[in-house]
Amino acid sequence: MPKKQKLFPALAAWRRRTLSRAVHRGARWVRETGAVTADRPGPYRFGRIGEGTRLAYPQGTVFGEEWIRLGEHCVIGEQVTLTAGMMPGLDLGPDPVLTLGNGVVLGRGSHVVASRPVVFGDDVFCGPYVYVTSDNHSYDDPGTPVGRQWPRTAPVEIGSGSWLGAGAVILPGARLGRNVVVAAGSVVRGT
Template sequence: MSLRGVVRRAVGSLVHRLWTTVRAAGAVSAASPAGYGFRRLGQGACLAFPVGAVFGEAWIEIGDHTLVGERVSISAGMGPGVDLGPGSIVRIGGSCSIGRGSHIVGHQSIDIGDHVFTGPYVYITDQNHVYDDPETPIGRQWPRNNPVVIGSGSWLGAGAIILPGTRIGRQCVVAGGAVVRGEFPDHSVIAGVPARVVRHYVPGEGWLPPHLGGGRAEPAGTRSAPAATGGVRAEPAGSVGAA
């Protein structure tokens, strides 16, 4: 190996060792100063470095042994320094794994149960802009909140979008790229744009598609994001898609 190659290899090794040290030192845990601002940051919980945009920590709870991946943004409220009242806004349970680059944006109430895993770049929010006034730019109209609940044991695939008002049951699978809005029962496989139940577990029969009864447990009138054509009928007035 040439001298140049030896030097490059040595420098590369040094850089990787330094980066490993920086990542370990920059991670946020209950024992680190950056963790003190959270309403609760459980034992063994960790926000990996580089940390995403995090504010409103006093209204954020993260359970024991939950891993929040690199560049994950978690926020409560419109911005730092706002008094959001006595209760917490964003609650993430124990033993969860939040994929890198995801966003959890809470203004009223986001509840994520225990043992919930997400892929990267998942977006979860309980607030969206409205379009009540057709003459005012949508981005300038006052947003509307609707609580979100994600049941324990669920898995959210890469790039899934969870919109305000969504309630996902326990042990559910959300397919990658799904745009989810509405109420979905326990043990559902949820996919599509707009998302719908494509499989449901029926005791004694297993996982069934809707045409074999797998969709029976889906509540009547489940609200999903608007379809490409005619979808406005299923969407409450004054609500819009992902912010």
Template sequence: MDMGIKRLLNRGVLAGWRWLDRAGEITPGTRAADGFGSFGSGTSIGFPVATLMGTRSIHLGSGILIGRQVTLSVGYGPDDAGIPERGLVIGDRCVIGARCSLVAHASIELGDDVWFGQDVFVCDASHGYQDPDLPIGEQFGGHLPVRIGSGSWIGHGAIILPGATIGRNVVVAAGSVVRGEVADHTVVGGAPARLLRRLEPGVGWVGPRGDVRPVLRGHFGEADESGFVSA
């Protein structure tokens, strides 16, 4: 192909994709946004989406940024009449990275200012396995609500299992698998996730072997006068 024609086609394709990107974005006032239980001001869902299901049970706060190819779903299918009124609730100013999946059946709730990396998976139900004659995919497990506290960061590729309760300002390291309860102001990582560091007022960020990192303030980690937290 002639290089000039190739450049022209490339320019046209990229321009068309940028137009689709803008036109396909879900924002307040669009028909797709009207199908949600609530859809806050300044919130957007990138184009293209992966799956949107049970949107009347999904409630989005304001100022949320949701990336491309994200799945937001409630229930076992588009015709599931038994979905809860508030199956998936996302607080204000959250960021959900590309290709994340939030799959709710009873309740998944994110506080304000929760940030996800890419490819994070969160679900509040799993499969059973104890009937040896029934396919695993047809054995539905119990519904265990998931909570993620305000200000927390969930790293790339993390998996949040049914029943997990993650506190405020928690760091979940990339690739971690989280179950159970995670306390406020902690850093966890691994599969299954374990405690890597916790905040001790008046001391700092303490590791499992007693090593201490100072408290830093501000967006870029500027040290205060003491480097520690007041009791």
């Protein structure tokens, strides 16, 4: 009998299957327990989390929660970034800066960065890796590095029922009407 041959291949296969099931059950438990809802806000103190809204685990970067309002029955995928303000710890005033209407879906890996009002209407669907921002780099002085120039900011509005395809980029000043489709990979700026 060869040295490397396993004496109990059925037992080894059973052990691998059992371990695999345990790992998958544990991962499912972590995803369920780590999800953020109105009943289980985790470390976050959002201005509002509507009933039935869920932020999948693991979350992306989240700060400025006090100025973020999430409507009812929103689905926010894994690794989604939601930020109000350019950095944590800023006082952005009394009004919300980032508002998601009811039934909004943000696909995995999407980013919503708002220092000026960004408003999603009801039932907006975003595919994975969509980027929406109220801030953008400026290039007013060619002699100064772009990263050292003050960013341009403008409010963003996405109308109810709109659909943003995978990888779409929505820049400052964009105002999308109702039921607008933005193709995957498109860049939208202005109105």
